[in-house]
Amino acid sequence: xxxxxxxxxxxxxGAASGIGLATTEALLAHGAIVVMVDRNEAALKDLTxxxxxxxxxQVTDLLNAESCAAMVPEVLAKxxxxxxLYCNAGIYIGGDLQDTTDEAIDxxxxxxxxxxxxxxxxxxxxxxxxxxxxxxxxxSIAGHFPTYWEPVYSGSKWAITSFVQGMRRQMIPHGxxxxxxxxxxxxxxxxxxxxxENLRKAxxxxxxxxxxxxxxxxxxxxxxxxxxxxxxxxxxxxNFDRV
Numbered sequence: 139x140x141x142x143x144x145x146x147x148x149x150x151x152g153a154a155s156g157i158g159l160a161t162t163e164a165l166l167a168h169g170a171i172v173v174m175v176d177r178n179e180a181a182l183k184d185l186t187x188x189x190x191x192x193x194x195x196q197v198t199d200l201l202n203a204e205s206c207a208a209m210v211p212e213v214l215a216k217x218x219x220x221x222x223l224y225c226n227a228g229i230y231i232g233g234d235l236q237d238t239t240d241e242a243i244d245x246x247x248x249x250x251x252x253x254x255x256x257x258x259x260x261x262x263x264x265x266x267x268x269x270x271x272x273x274x275x276x277x278s279i280a281g282h283f284p285t286y287w288e289p290v291y292s293g294s295k296w297a298i299t300s301f302v303q304g305m306r307r308q309m310i311p312h313g314x315x316x317x318x319x320x321x322x323x324x325x326x327x328x329x330x331x332x333x334x335e336n337l338r339k340a341x342x343x344x345x346x347x348x349x350x351x352x353x354x355x356x357x358x359x360x361x362x363x364x365x366x367x368x369x370x371x372x373x374x375x376x377n378f379d380r381v
Contacts, residue, residue, distance in 0.1 A: 140361040144169035147217050151200065151257065152227030154181040157276060157324060160349035161224060164357050166192055173213050200227055200253040201245065210260040222360060223261045225254045226276040232288040243290055250294035255301060269313040272360055275302050277318040279372060306369060315367045317359050321352045322374040345375045
């Protein structure tokens with residue numbers, strides 16, 4: 139049984155492109171108000187103008203400690219509550235570990251892991267006080283098996299899988315659902331950093347999915363009745379396992 143999202147207020151990070159934008163559009167189409175979080179102020183201005191009054195811009199650089207810490211208070215100054223937090227922002231590093239720089243490792247872990255933990259921590263008092271709320275995090279199929287061609291990225295997503303599943307259990311007594319969606323390769327800007335041979339093979343075999351497919355999965359998770367939690371939804375291209 140599905141539940142309506144009419145009037146729900148969602149916060150989506152990484153909302154200016156890819157999965158974040160597709161999910162924003164899906165949530166808006168189902169009656170939600172969406173606070174679009176991104177560091178790209180110009181893109182947010184254009185998108186909120188196109189998407190209408192239920193799309194609210196929130197300029198936040200999650201890699202900046204002060205900006206990250208200010209995100210939830212600034213959002214709550216614009217809307218009166220947060221029903222849904224979708225931590226989607228992330229970056230990708232592929233290739234062998236010995237070819238990866240300290241800066242690249244720090245950047246990936248700070249955005250893919252640290253910022254997620256901070257955003258979730260910051261919204262919890264608000265949701266616990268209201269005794270309701272939904273938190274969704276974008277993980278990856280790379281958080282479920284050792285993808286040897288992207289060990290730093292895979293490591294960040296394994297960390298998030300552990301974090302989400304631990305928090306899911308911790309929040310059960312408080313009425314807050316914590317969930318993750320784990321897509322396979324998605325057509326997005328992140329693919330620009332894929333190893334060229336892997337990208338070529340994926341394109342040739344039809345092993346990529348559109349961001350809207352992930353948005354559909356997130357929508358399904360959020361519209362279940364409160365007594366049901368989708369712990370993790372793995373969304374793969376049909377041909378992925380043949381790559």
